[in-house]
Structure formats: C-alpha cells, structure tokens
Amino acid sequence: MPIDLDTPVKYIKGVGPRRASRLSRLGIHTVKDLILFPPRRYLDRSRLTPRLEAGEEAVVVGTVVSKGEEGNEQIVTLKIHTGEFLNLVWRKVPFVLRSFREGDRVIAAGRVYRYGGMWRILFPEYEFITDVSSSSMMGVIPVYPSTEGLKQGFIRGLIRDVLREVAPLVEREMEFLPAEIRKKRNIPSKLALLNMLHNPRTVKEGEVARQALAYEEMLFFFLNLFRFATYRKQKAPPIVKKGTLTDRFIEGLPFQLTGAQKRVIKEIEEDMARDTPMHRLLQGDVGSGKTIVSAYTALLAVENGYQAAIMAPTEILAEQLYMVIKEFTKDLPVNVELLISEMPTRQKASIRHGIKMGLVNIAIGTHALITEDVEFRNLGVAIIDEQHRFGVGQRARLLQKGRELTPHFLVMTATPIPRTLALTIYGDLDVSIIDEKPHKGKVITRWVQERDRGKVYQWLFQKVREGKQAYVVAPLVEQSEKLEVKAVSEVYDYLNKIKPTGISIGLVHGRMKREERQEIMQKFRRGEIHILVATTVIEVGIDVPNATIMVIEHAERFGLSQLHQLRGRIMRSRETAYCILLTPPEYKLSEEAKVRLQAMVEYSDGFKLSEIDLKLRGPGELLGKRQHGLTQFRFADLTSAEHRKIIVSARKDAKALLSRPGVLEIPEIRRGLKFYHPEESIAVG
Ligand code: ADP
Ligand code: MG
Numbered sequence: 001m002p003i004d005l006d007t008p009v010k011y012i013k014g015v016g017p018r019r020a021s022r023l024s025r026l027g028i029h030t031v032k033d034l035i036l037f038p039p040r041r042y043l044d045r046s047r048l049t050p051r052l053e054a055g056e057e058a059v060v061v062g063t064v065v066s067k068g069e070e071g072n073e074q075i076v077t078l079k080i081h082t083g084e085f086l087n088l089v090w091r092k093v094p095f096v097l098r099s100f101r102e103g104d105r106v107i108a109a110g111r112v113y114r115y116g117g118m119w120r121i122l123f124p125e126y127e128f129i130t131d132v133s134s135s136s137m138m139g140v141i142p143v144y145p146s147t148e149g150l151k152q153g154f155i156r157g158l159i160r161d162v163l164r165e166v167a168p169l170v171e172r173e174m175e176f177l178p179a180e181i182r183k184k185r186n187i188p189s190k191l192a193l194l195n196m197l198h199n200p201r202t203v204k205e206g207e208v209a210r211q212a213l214a215y216e217e218m219l220f221f222f223l224n225l226f227r228f229a230t231y232r233k234q235k236a237p238p239i240v241k242k243g244t245l246t247d248r249f250i251e252g253l254p255f256q257l258t259g260a261q262k263r264v265i266k267e268i269e270e271d272m273a274r275d276t277p278m279h280r281l282l283q284g285d286v287g288s289g290k291t292i293v294s295a296y297t298a299l300l301a302v303e304n305g306y307q308a309a310i311m312a313p314t315e316i317l318a319e320q321l322y323m324v325i326k327e328f329t330k331d332l333p334v335n336v337e338l339l340i341s342e343m344p345t346r347q348k349a350s351i352r353h354g355i356k357m358g359l360v361n362i363a364i365g366t367h368a369l370i371t372e373d374v375e376f377r378n379l380g381v382a383i384i385d386e387q388h389r390f391g392v393g394q395r396a397r398l399l400q401k402g403r404e405l406t407p408h409f410l411v412m413t414a415t416p417i418p419r420t421l422a423l424t425i426y427g428d429l430d431v432s433i434i435d436e437k438p439h440k441g442k443v444i445t446r447w448v449q450e451r452d453r454g455k456v457y458q459w460l461f462q463k464v465r466e467g468k469q470a471y472v473v474a475p476l477v478e479q480s481e482k483l484e485v486k487a488v489s490e491v492y493d494y495l496n497k498i499k500p501t502g503i504s505i506g507l508v509h510g511r512m513k514r515e516e517r518q519e520i521m522q523k524f525r526r527g528e529i530h531i532l533v534a535t536t537v538i539e540v541g542i543d544v545p546n547a548t549i550m551v552i553e554h555a556e557r558f559g560l561s562q563l564h565q566l567r568g569r570i571m572r573s574r575e576t577a578y579c580i581l582l583t584p585p586e587y588k589l590s591e592e593a594k595v596r597l598q599a600m601v602e603y604s605d606g607f608k609l610s611e612i613d614l615k616l617r618g619p620g621e622l623l624g625k626r627q628h629g630l631t632q633f634r635f636a637d638l639t640s641a642e643h644r645k646i647i648v649s650a651r652k653d654a655k656a657l658l659s660r661p662g663v664l665e666i667p668e669i670r671r672g673l674k675f676y677h678p679e680e681s682i683a684v685g
Helices: 016-025 031-035 094-099 152-173 179-184 190-198 203-227 246-252 259-272 290-302 315-328 345-357 392-402 419-425 450-465 481-498 514-526 560-568 591-602 606-623 641-658 667-676 678-684
Strands: 041-045 057-070 073-080 085-091 105-115 118-122 125-128 139-143 279-284 307-311 336-339 362-365 379-385 408-413 430-434 443-449 469-473 505-508 531-534 547-552 577-583
Touching (some): 041 057, 057 085, 057 094, 073 094, 203 667, 259 430, 290 379, 315 362, 450 577, 481 505, 547 560, 577 591
Parallel strands (some): 085 118, 307 379, 336 362, 379 408, 547 577
Antiparallel strands (some): 041 139, 057 073, 105 125
16 A cells, blocks of 8 residues: 555554554654654764774674573573684574574674673664675664664664655655755755655765754744744834933932843833834843843833833732832832732732722732733833743733723743843743842852751851841642641751740741731741741742841752742842752762752752753653743754754744745645644644
8 A cells, every 4th residue: 555644654554553552652643753753863873883882872893603591591602703703692592593593694683781801782673694795784763762662773773764765755745944044054955854864875864854853843843933033023113222220210319220130121112112022031040130121121111101001920029029119219200009809809800900090000910910900001111020920811811901002011030041042932022131240249059968957057046146037948749738738847846846945936828818928928027037948839930138047958859040049139249149059968869869959969050950950851751841832842952952943043034934925835845844734834824
C-alpha cells in the first residue's frame, strides 16, 4: 500500500500495532511525525576510535578470540584494532553467543568501560563484516530518543526507508520556506534538510540541518503570533512628556535613577508618544527598581490627562504597591486609590465611581481591576506587575478597558527569563531589560543541614540583638494552604520556644485576615517585630530594607527561581545580606535539588540562575505551563545559545515578512501556517 504523509505509522511495512504504540509514546503517530523526528545527537563513527577512553562512545573492529558465560553475563572477547582485548557483554541473552565463532571479524560500537582490567561494551551494537568500509555501522549515526522495545537500529532504518519513499511528497507538500527566504538564510530544500538530519555525512551537517529546521519552525511560530497581534493597528492616545508631574517626581526621589532605569524610561516615553499602543515587557531582577519605573509611567499618563491602572497578582502585593506608590507621590497632586475585592462593598463602590468619573488618577489593584466591572473614564496606560502570573486572555481583557482608544501597555516581570526566551514567550511584546541594580550590597548564601538548625537560630538571635531584622520562610507545602499554615505555625512555635527574651517574632500567612496581616507587616516595617515567620506570601514585592537575613526551612522544596525571588527580599540595602538554606542531610536530597542549592550558594545573578533553571526544568516548567501555553517545539531548543540566535533571526524575518501586503497568500507560507498552526488556520479560513 502506498503511504502518504498522514498515513498512521501502524500501516507502514514492518511496523504493526505493537511497534506503532511504542512509537506513539515518542510522539510519532504518522509518517510526517516520523520523518520530522529529530535525533537526540549524533555518533561520529566515521572512523575507528584510535584510543579507547572509559565512559566514552567507541567504535572498534576486531576478531573473536573466545566466547563464554560468567554468571548471568554472556561474553564475547575480541582482539581489536588497537591491539587490546575487549569484551562484548550481554546479560541474560544466552542465545546471542550462538552466532559468534572464533575468527569472525566483527565491528562493534557503544560506550566502553573498564571492568576487571578489561575493556567492555555492555549490550553493544555489532555487525559481522568482511570489510570495514562496507559496514552500515560506520559513518555518522543519528541517535534518536528511544523507548523500551524499540531498537535504535530499527528507528534509524525505518526513518531512512520512509523518507526515501515519501521524498516526492516532501518536495511537493512540505516546502514551507519561500525561495527568497531560503536564499537569504542559505537554507537548502526541505528534502535536502531532512536527508541531512537523518543521514548526515558529518556531525556538523546534521546540526546545521536541525538549526535550519528550528529556524523554519520559529519563523512560523512568529508569523502566527504576529498576524493576530492586531493592537499594532489600533489607536492609542499619544502621551508626551510634560514634566509637570514626572519631573517633580524624579526630583523628589531620595536617590538618583540608575542608568538602566533611565534607559528604560526613555524607551517607554518613545513608545507612548506614538499613536499606536505601547506593548512592552519590562524585565528586571528583584530589587532592580521596577516600581519607580511603573510610577513614572503612570504619572506620564496622568500629566497628559489620562488615567493609569497598575495591577499586581495578589492582594498583598497590590497593597504593598499601593503603599509604596502613595508614598512616592505624596507631594504631587494625584489621586491614587487601591481597589481589591477584600475591601468593604461601600468603599469599593465609591472607588469604582471615582475611577469612572476620572477622579482617580492611578488605580492600583489585582485582576479585580479587569474581572469586575470597573469602568475607566480615560485609561491611558495599563501596567501589570509580575506578569508571569497573568494569562494572555487577561491581558487582552485589560486592553479593552480603554473604550475608543487602546491604552498603552507595560508588563513588568521579575522572573529573569533569558532574553531570547522572553522574545519567544512574549513574542508580541517589545522587551526592555533593567540589567543594573541600585544596591550593590552583597549576599552571602549558606546551605546548612538541619542538624545545625539550633546553631543557625542562635546566630540569628545574635544578629537581631545587633539591630538586624530577618525573615524565616516556612517549608513549602504544595497544593495545600491548610498544611502550609500548619507548617508555618510549627516554625513560629519552635522559634518562640527557643528565643531569648526581648526578641519579638511575628507570623504572616495567606489565610489571615487582611487587617491582621497588614498590622503585622506594619510592625515589621517599623522594626517592632524583629523576625517575621512567613509562607511564600513574602515572595515578591515586600520591601523592608532593614531585613537583611533570611532563613529558608526545607529549602530543597523550592524551585530555583522561587528561592531567588525570596532571597531578593533581603537584598534591599547596601549592607551584606545573609541567606541560610536549611535542608535535610544531603543523602536525602535529589540530584536536582542539590544543583539548585549549590547554584544559590554560588550565584546571586538572576539571569545566571534562570539559565541554570532553564536547563534543569526546560522552558515549559520554568514559566508554568498553565499560563502561557508555550508550544513544545520539535526542533528549536530554547536552552541552546546557538538556537537562540536563530530564534532572533526568525522573529526578525517574520516581522519583515508581515510588513508587506499579501505575504500570507504566498503558497509556501500558507502551507506552512496550515501545517504548524492548523487550528488557527481553520479559524481564519
Ligand atoms: P523591584 O520591583 O524591581 O523588585 P523595587 O522597585 O521594589 O524593585 O526597588 C527595590 C528597592 O530599591 C526599593 O527600596 C526602591 O525604593 C529602591 N530603589 C529603586 N531605584 C533606586 C535607585 N535608582 N537608587 C537607589 N534605590 C533605588
Ligand atoms: Mg516589584
């Protein structure tokens, strides 16, 4: 039966239902999936390995000198081309020995190890040969992600055979890059690329093919993203710096802006002066001073007669933001109000009314600002703090708040996503980065095991006597706020039991009443509480410069970016900060946890840590799969520096393409969009 690109793999000769179900575990359902299945890496077997090295891949050729069994191992001993002896070893496959005879010439490959003074390869790949150059095992060998019950050789052979068979179809139906792009980026035809991918002459050739395929994939990712980004065609109120509020605001600050803050403010001013909406992501590590930027942006709108909305992900953070911005603007003629759902109904109603009438200049809140029916009189700019917790849908809804004109839009995030990853995820946003921090205070991070908990807290009490304040973060309990409250209360009780007199300890968690929580936070801010025991509610936004010490209980339960966010709370002054990560003994920790803890000890730079985090967890996890629907890419590897350059080129090319009319009608592009984004293609027709 002839096959086409959409034929299910079970109908391919030699596959059948069992292997088909195994292939489906690798995400391979159809012929198309099969030929687009990228190798994990390549083995360079273009020549025999000149010197064996333990733990490394090797390819050897040799003569069988003996065979036999030892325990459950079947062993064939070869004298190989280096002059050494090497054992080919299998476990519990007695029949394997039958096919070997003394004097046979064998080529074998796999990872070599030293064992009992001998080289060995466990479960080798092998072939009987007469002549090395004719062996199908020589050359550059793709290694595919594998699954139980599917041999590498099988996948390899299958892909090659199928690719040969459907080659004419690939040429006819799978060329997605217009000739001009291929010429510009020096990319061969799709068929050539797939042949290079699965059957390269050199390792380099395979990698080049994969990069070109990643480029194609990302180009269509961006084309799809941008073709829906209609805001670029919408009208926004041009907002031009007047200085009546902004200049006074800057003059009134007790410090100079950092260079990075100035640069970012300039970028924002340029964006807002246009009559198309700003659509910008502001990235800055914790403590980089984003709040000032948001206040400035809001005031820019207000001095032009427009309103500003600032949203935070939680009520606590909204309150915090409100207090800070209120303080910053206390000498200016602006009306700043907080609107959160926890407030008394009457008060809420009156603030809502004020927003509608334009009496409120800057409204601060949670997503209540968009989900509840808040009406603005003339919203000029919408600012979202800590964006990664908001979904794209919420973003869109916020933008509808501006009536005839679309408000300018600024998203701020403290999750230091590597820049190109940000370009991908927030591909429809322009990106500004604050890469400089106002405070140059050091942080010393120590990873301490629980048996020294007593010592840690004695040291902490001593520091408190010297005038310092501290956070103690309770263990993270996933999915259960109730257990979390229990955990935090236990830590609180423990500290109260062992504390010396004169030291005051407070407790905050998400289940407390707002007034109660606020009161404790205020006391902590005023220095009346020395040690604040808290759940991760303090993760972002809380700002008490004198609190320079943090102890994190069961630090192994936290993710890397979360630990970094937490630690950011104590890096708010020029003083040296101390962060203690308490964990169970090392042997109880996972490898990944150890890498995280060690990274925290070594690095305080958020971008560095986010790179490590990205490698540990992959991009989907890093950003929380739920929120952004990050596509799993087939070829593009967001953790690879090389690929990130490709992503940037693809983004640029997609933008340039879309700036020309009729591009979506180019046959290759149409085909590509339909292939990569079938749902959207149906929706738009
Ligand atoms: P982020 O929101 O980026 O984590 P914040 O805006 O809360 O950071 O700023 C952290 C701290 O640094 C705050 O106490 C803020 O007042 C202070 N700060 C901001 N900009 C500067 C600056 N240019 N010089 C000194 N301190 C600054
Ligand atoms: Mg902040």
